[in-house]
Amino acid sequence: MLEQLTSILDNVIYLDIETTGIDEKSSEIIEIGAIKIKNGIITTYKTLIRPRGRVPIEIYNLCTGLTEKELLGARSLNLIKSEVLEFLEDIPLICHNGNFERRFLEYNIPEIKNKILDSMELAAILEPWKKEFNLDSLVKEITSLNKNELHRALDDCIDTLKVVNSLLCRQWAREEQNKKKKTLYFVLNNDYNYLKKWEWTKYLLKPPFFIDEDYTYVNYEEYSKDQVKLKKVEIDYSLYEELLKHEDIWNNGGDFGYQYRKDQKEFSKKIRENFEKQERIFIEAPTGSGKTFAYVLIAAIETYLNKQKNRKDDSSFIISTNTKELQNQLIERDIPTILKKLRLDDKLNYGAMKGKGNYLCIDRLNKCESLEFDEKGNLALLFLRRLCEDGKYGDIENISYWAQKHFELDKYLKDVNCDSEQCKLEKCIKPCYLRTRYNDLRNENITVINHSLLSCWPYCEKKKINHIIIDEGHNLMEKCYDFFAEEFSSFEFLELLDMIEKGHPSILAMLLNLNASFGFRETIEKDKLNYLVNDIVVNINILINDFRSMRLVSGEYNFTTEFFIPREDLQGITKVLGSEISVLKESIYPLYKLINDYISNITQDDEINGDTDYKNISDYVAKLKSAFDILDKFLEKSTYYAKILEVDSEYKTFVLKNIPLNVGELVNEHMLKEVKSTTFISATLRIENSFNRMKRHLGQNNAKEFLIPSTFDLKNRTKIFALNNVGRYDESGFIKKISKFIFNTAQKLNGHILVLFNNNARRLAVNEELEILTRGTKIEVHTNKKSIGALNDKNRIVIILGSKGFFEGIDVPGDALNCVMLDKLPNYSPEFPILRAITTYQKKGYQDVNYPQLCIKVKQIYGRLIRSTFDYGYFIILDPGQNSYTIRNLERDLGGPNIEFAPTNKILSEIEFNYNNWKRNNINIILNNLKKNNKNIEQNFNNEAKKHKMFWELYKIENEQYYFKNMNFKLKGKI
Structure with a gap:
């Protein structure tokens, strides 16, 4: 060679x-x-x-x-x-x-x-x-x-x-x-x-x-071709969900093992009927029930048939997911696979759409001065320019994680992404990926968005939302508070003030230019502008000094409180700070009025057609007025809003938020008002065995509901433990004890562990401990979500330490992930501002507010463990707390085995026995299926095992004995 x-x-x-x-x-x-x-x-x-x-x-x-x-x-x-x-x-x-x-x-x-x-x-x-x-x-x-x-x-x-x-x-x-x-x-x-x-x-x-x-081995194809070849299969699209019975369609190509499931057909039918009757429905489809398959099937066929009939409004579906990662999964894997099986891949258009800030802007990239000063910056500039130069790429989320780290792109992305205010897609002449996606919307049959974008859909002039499937619909329970919140950020407002003199171009420069264009009708007083700006800056600094003198922050976390319902020792802050916030509010108004008067006097009643300076200054004035209005509303006590004050842990900035408590009304008004049909679907929509809490919260009391039975044998394929010998999460020895337990478990299982944390400081502390424990070993510890793929490598021993962003959206079936740990139950703090507002203004108890969100989160976390019929493993709660009511309710809602309280040594002593039993059971299932179908075991076992993401390999059959290997040990014997 x-x-x-x-x-x-x-x-x-x-x-x-x-x-x-x-x-x-x-x-x-x-x-x-x-x-x-x-x-x-x-x-x-x-x-x-x-x-x-x-x-x-x-x-x-x-x-x-x-x-x-x-x-x-x-x-x-x-x-x-x-x-x-x-x-x-x-x-x-x-x-x-x-x-x-x-x-x-x-x-x-x-x-x-x-x-x-x-x-x-x-x-x-x-x-x-x-x-x-x-x-x-x-x-x-x-x-x-x-x-x-x-x-x-x-x-x-x-x-x-x-x-x-x-x-x-x-x-x-x-x-x-x-x-x-x-x-x-x-x-x-x-x-x-x-x-x-x-x-x-x-x-x-x-x-x-x-x-x-x-160099004959060079492959000159720019894109890897799909290797799956399909036989020609006749498909009657009018059968809709009945097509799920036709295994010859779905097993065509042999790239995955499909088995018909009646339950999947039934809820696919419910989605279709909901579309056709233009209604709303909640569907709980447990993990493994094939919910994505079911709704993409209906979306594809309905849009195709209505496209054939030239019914434009009904030939378009919006699918809303919780995260950008789930968007990418749908676009890159699920939708193209299903469309290809249905032979619709060349008949329907689909794509993802995100907020403007998620895309690179070529214009801003070329003007970014910070990329010009050294080799590292020049390399980042070269990488980004080459990535988006032809308009084929530009989604920041799709940039390789390695490249993001290597070129230190995080330093520059906020300066080179599309600016939501300045970016005018309809006028952009650059080969811009976002502009291409924007123009594609009109003729797109399936568009995948995320819930944040749904809450403020900004592309309605190109695409009206007629039919929507809200996947992972449970996320709206908490996220709606953020969607409909208004906030004043001192940091962002200071950046806004900087634009008066330091913007590119500055507000002052645009005013002067606009004034010159209209014959110098105004006298622009730069000194007066600066005086008003300085007055606001002083008032912001006075507030920050007040926070510091009150010692609001303790420790390394930001301080947060419900402004009108603070804890007892802070009862006086509302009166003291209220007057200072009012002074800040009043100091913003003169600046707003002065600039607004300038543009009114300059343009008078003249018609303004497309003047960029006028539009930019008008947008700026609107932001000043919005800040004034938010502060004004914040100072008004209301039983319909939580008023939240958040102070940065280093006293650098503060945020004031108005968060509406009646989110159900806002969901209907701002998200679903003109939508014809809506399907809420998730593996976790029920709380205490009922849809009612979720429906009431989202203002969907009259929506229909449908429940799919559990797909997996959770009671026998998983074990749930709560540790009883590592102490509470806030005790001094907790971090060292759980780190040692995680390390020992990784050694027993050769990694493939996901450890989830409610608190980032604990995650970082455990990461530091594991760095010491894993030295000299092949155990890898990762903290980035993009490292999840490392779990799939059977030759790597990987521990993933995840934050709240990892609680869902992690889809790792098979042997790649067989142990999920949670640092503590995700309870609300009694001081959590929204909880205080709800319990005070709506007269609800702590558990009425806390348990629903806790239940949803823990069900989602438990769902990371079992993604297919061959999955198995441990779910371990490191600190289960001391509330037996919560534990017993979780046992019911999780639908798995009883939660067993146990010490770490007991779990470690039994772990290999349990895992070998689960693995032997999986081997038996595959062997029996091969025998049942008269397939040669030696030739087919490894392909079947690989299809189901199993790490076991059959390496020989000798004297009717099967010899298997799995990473570091071998199993032999008659199976």
Whole structure:
């Protein structure tokens, strides 16, 4: 294989290392592989390095053919240093994810001074639209090679070399196809001051007489093609949900195992009838009941048939989800799969729509000065420009997580996203992705939005909402308070004031320009404007100083209170602060009036047609008036609103909120007023076995309701534990105890654990403890939601520490996730402002307000564990609290086994036994199904197991004995 290697780049070395962990200070390098290309001659180097400490057993599974005997017989690091240095010389090193190698080499072999080029960085710059830049993904997508899941250092060097060759070949092919555009090499040398000396720049120039025929493995397809081939199946769309019985439609292509379920057909029928009768309905469809399948089927067929009949209003469906991640899942996986099976993929249009701030703005990107000052900024600018230059991409949510971190995009995104006020989609002439999506809306049959966008649907001029499916409808219970809240933020208002002189363009400049355009009808008094601005700034600072002198903040959290119903020791703050807030309010009015008078006097009664300055100043005046009105309403005590004061933990800013308590009326008025049919659907709509609480809260008392029985055998496939020996969440030893328990559980289960926290400070504290406990091991601890995919890798031991944003929307079926932990029950604090307002003004008890939201959240969290019939595992509440009423109610509402109080040692001692039983049961089910269908077990078992996301593998049958392997152990015996 090495003899056939060719390299585009010369005088470079491809290098890879294998290590015992991911922390360079506590882990060791155990293997080095390298390929040197010097003056066209290729040589290789590889060596094992004897470790000083223990090597985690999973390393031997990860590294093909590596044995403990071989590794312990290798030379020490000190003995191989000189020959490594001799081989590397001072030639540049190319590493995939160069930051990892750089850290380990600097710590373990600091004598290596070679420049390190990161091929992941090259891939991100050349093809920024990719979701993943890891080596396995790139080999799969841009080459025709088959990447082995198991790794050795030299093998990864070969793959890196071929990936770099492929990236360059693909880039030059793109440049060849579009000769009107400047080459990337030319652009870097002429348009980016700090990228002329970027390590990769010189390699982007295509060599003269380059022959790409030497690189036959390069895949030049820009997008990976769908490999699923479908047979021609006749489909009668008038059958609607009856089509669910036709397994030949859904199993066509063999890409997933479909089984008809009567319950799924029944609630799919309810969705259709609700659409046709133009009614409203609540449907609780438990996890695994196929709710997405059911509603997308109806949405697709109804829109298609009505499109055929030219009934435009009924040929469009809106699907509203809770999060952007769920939007992406529907658009990238669920909808295209179902449409393809129905043979409607070329007959219907679909897409996602988000708020403007979720998209890149090319105009703002090109004006962003902070990207111009250094190489890092220039790289970020180059990445973002290449991503959105043709208008095909621009959704910030779809940018690779690695790229976001590597290019430090969080620093710049607020300056380069679309501005909701300034962005005029109908007039934009840039190749803008948002503008493309906006224009597509009119003819789109299925549009996926999120609940936040639904609450203020801003695109009604392009698309009216006629029929809507509100998936994860339970989220409206709490989120409606945020949707309909009005708030004054001191930080945002100060930014607004800055725009008078420092805006781009400034309000002052626009006033002067507008005045000149209309013949200088006004005298613009800059000093007066500045005086009024300074007066407001002083009043804001007085309030902040008041908060500080009252010592409202204690600890590291923001202070919040219901302004008119504070806790007893703060009863006097309303009177003291009320007068200061009133002074602030009154100081805003003169600024509003002055600027408003300016534009009135300048334009007088003249007709204004499309004047940008006039429109921008008018928008600005409207914001000033809105701030005045919000403060005015805040100071008025009302039984219909919660008035919330929030003070930043460092006294830098404050927020005043008016939150309506009658959200049901607002749902009907602002979200559903002109909608023909509405379907609320979720796995968790019932509280205390009834829809009534949810229906009353959302103002849908007359809506119909439908319940689907539980799909999974939760009682036998899960166990629910509440720990009774780690103490309460606010006790000093709690963090250390639960961290140790999480670590021990990860060792028993080889990871695949999701730990959820109600409080981010606890999550960070546990993360710090686990960093210490996992040193020298292969256990990875992640805290970002985009790392969830790491759970699916059977060769990685992964713990995900999640915040409240992880409570739902995590869909990880199979062996990838088999233990979910919750730090404590998500109770409201008695001081929670909305709770205080409801219990005071609406005379409700604490449990009446607290339990519904707690029930919904815990049901959602428990639902992360079981996503398919083959799923199993533990749900563990680390601190269950002391309220037996809550625990007993949860037992009823969760629909699973009894909640068992137990110490950590009991759980750890039983865990392997329980998990092996569940796994054996899964094996039996698959074997019996194969036998029942007369399929060859040896040929089909692994495909079936993979289809159901199981990590078990059958590796041989001998003397009627089945031998299985699963990560670190083997199971044999007659099954």
